[in-house]
Amino acid sequence: MSACALAAGAWGVSGAATDARSAQELRWGMLMAATQGGDARAYNTLLREVTPRIRSLCRNRIRDLAEVEDAVQDSLMTLHALRHTYDPARPFGPWITTIATRRAIDRLRRHGRTAGRESNINDLPESAAAVAPVAEAQMDARIEAQTLRDAVAALPESQRTALRLAKLEDLPLAEASARSGMSVGALKVATHRAIHTLRRHFGQAGKDDSRAD
Amino acid sequence: MRTEDLIARLSEGLAPVRRVAPPMLAALGWLALALGVVGLGVASSGFRHDIDGRLMLMHEQLNLMAALLTGATSAIAAFHLALPDRSTRWALLPAPFALFWVSGLGWGCVEEFMAQGWPVISTSFACMGFILGFGVPLTLAMLWMTRHAAPIRPTPVAALAGLSAAAVASVGLSLVHHLDAAVMVLIWHGGSVLLVMLLARRWGAKAMRAVGP
Numbered sequence: 001m002s003a004c005a006l007a008a009g010a011w012g013v014s015g016a017a018t019d020a021r022s023a024q025e026l027r028w029g030m031l032m033a034a035t036q037g038g039d040a041r042a043y044n045t046l047l048r049e050v051t052p053r054i055r056s057l058c059r060n061r062i063r064d065l066a067e068v069e070d071a072v073q074d075s076l077m078t079l080h081a082l083r084h085t086y087d088p089a090r091p092f093g094p095w096i097t098t099i100a101t102r103r104a105i106d107r108l109r110r111h112g113r114t115a116g117r118e119s120n121i122n123d124l125p126e127s128a129a130a131v132a133p134v135a136e137a138q139m140d141a142r143i144e145a146q147t148l149r150d151a152v153a154a155l156p157e158s159q160r161t162a163l164r165l166a167k168l169e170d171l172p173l174a175e176a177s178a179r180s181g182m183s184v185g186a187l188k189v190a191t192h193r194a195i196h197t198l199r200r201h202f203g204q205a206g207k208d209d210s211r212a213d
Numbered sequence: 214m215r216t217e218d219l220i221a222r223l224s225e226g227l228a229p230v231r232r233v234a235p236p237m238l239a240a241l242g243w244l245a246l247a248l249g250v251v252g253l254g255v256a257s258s259g260f261r262h263d264i265d266g267r268l269m270l271m272h273e274q275l276n277l278m279a280a281l282l283t284g285a286t287s288a289i290a291a292f293h294l295a296l297p298d299r300s301t302r303w304a305l306l307p308a309p310f311a312l313f314w315v316s317g318l319g320w321g322c323v324e325e326f327m328a329q330g331w332p333v334i335s336t337s338f339a340c341m342g343f344i345l346g347f348g349v350p351l352t353l354a355m356l357w358m359t360r361h362a363a364p365i366r367p368t369p370v371a372a373l374a375g376l377s378a379a380a381v382a383s384v385g386l387s388l389v390h391h392l393d394a395a396v397m398v399l400i401w402h403g404g405s406v407l408l409v410m411l412l413a414r415r416w417g418a419k420a421m422r423a424v425g426p
């Protein structure tokens with residue numbers, strides 16, 4: 001098939017779609033004119049037929065499907081309130097498009113304002129969900145501290161003293177030696193052994209944990 | 214409520230409605246009312262003592278014509294814009310006339326400055342009182358006539374209503390009040406028209422919703 005034939009075919013399809021749309025809007029215009037005269041059946045038909053068009057117009061602007069349906073209902077109520085403003089001599093399409101677009105924009109604005117005032121409760125600092133990780137971390141820290149204290153308490157007396165003076169109080173070796181009555185050499189050896197013991201203890205525990213995983 | 218149920222409820226017991234008047238006809242009706250009311254104001258106040266001489270001046274004629282056309286085109290634009298199926302470009306209709314009017318007054322100020330130096334500027338609350346006194350009620354009258362714009366585009370319609378009413382009142386004021394200096398006309402006529410327009414823009418939508426559909 002040549003490009004010209006393809007183009008003509010495409011034009012034919014879009015032309016047919018436009019014709020169908022015009023015919024539909026013409027029908028809606030006639031139904032609306034009957035509505036203005038008080039024909040309830042014509043009005044019911046019109047509202048049923050026009051609702052999918054309104055929904056599509058609202059969906060072009062709103063992503064949330066529940067909001068789309070609210071905007072559709074708002075549009076139907078505005079259509080009802082403004083049915084005396086339609087002029088049957090004019091096309092129906094622009095009339096309904098303005099109404100649906102206006103209501104969709106209003107919904108978006110209202111949603112934007114509400115979204116600005118609302119926030120996810122789980123994100124609030126007071127909420128249980130937000131507090132839980134902090135409490136858990138504090139509990140873990142407390143358990144680790146207790147484990148360390150137990151491990152230190154299990155060390156021999158000389159190693160415990162050496163560790164406290166040389167590492168926790170950070171005293172110079174000479175002063176630590178004077179306060180503990182241990183020689184500098186013995187102090188160094190005791191501190192080294194204490195750290196080695198603790199490292200082995202926690203290193204072993206870490207290996208146990210990773211094995212359990 | 215489901216959309217289906219809403220449609221059933223809206224079409225239940227549908228009453229016939231009376232179509233709104235065509236916008237051009239409505240605008241002419243409002244303009245007749247405005248000119249009548251302002252005309253009565255002019256008649257009761259009496260023409261300014263130098264009216265014959267002023268009306269012979271070209272720039273005075275142009276200013277009066279520009280103010281009148283600004284008022285008339287604003288009214289036409291407001292009544293069109295109040296209908297959902299009309300283009301928002303109607304709002305631009307009075308722009309050239311309003312620009313011509315303001316630039317004419319501005320040019321008068323420049324000419325006077327070149328000829329006489331700095332003009333004497335004084336207060337003229339009587340001017341403001343006249344424009345507000347006629348402009349605000351006439352704006353309210355147009356807001357009532359265009360109340361169907363409330364769910365669609367109330368703010369631009371209200372602003373145009375304010376501009377139209379105040380411009381017509383300004384024409385009446387020019388026939389009544391002796392104010393030679395162009396800068397005084399620009400400040401007190403232009404300022405008062407702007408004030409009415411801004412008041413209408415700020416509160417018009419609320420007023421329309423109070424009486425609207």
